[in-house]
Amino acid sequence: MKKDPGKTPAKTVDEYLAAVAPEVQAVLEQLRMTIKAAAPEAEETISYQIPTYKYHGPLVHFVARGSYCSFIVVSRLVLETFKDELKDYDISGTTIHFTPGHPLLPALVEKIVKARIRENEGRAGKKALLKP
Helix, strand or coil: CCCCCCCCCCCCHHHHHHCCCHHHHHHHHHHHHHHHHHCCCCEEEEECCEEEEECCCEEEEEEEECCEEEEECCCHHHHHHCCCCCCCCEEECCEEEEECCECCCHHHHHHHHHHHHHHHHHHHHHHHHHCC
16 A cells, blocks of 8 residues: 555545555556446535445445555445355454455445435434424
8 A cells, every 4th residue: 555545544445545555556446436326416525534435324334454445334234134145254343354366256245335325315304304
């Protein structure tokens, strides 16, 4: 890695990606493109100093750390739904850890993001029903 992106806070996802090693950058750029294709209405931003996608609240995040990367799904229920497809990855809380040599498959990322969209839309719908 060139440097730890967390040391110099990026203002954009492009700046964040520019701060990581080329092999990590390529994997995270693929992840980014997959997220954006699966959630075209999501806002891409930096939150907690990492790339974040918001759609009716936090949707997903990703981060580069030393020798591995993480895809933060925000939902234990979604991770449980895809546990069989994620059996080859280390999971901690709501986070999937992967390496540039063993990245997440785009088809799986797409399914996870779409599941998160449904969760957030469901929550947003319930909140709308509760408003007077």
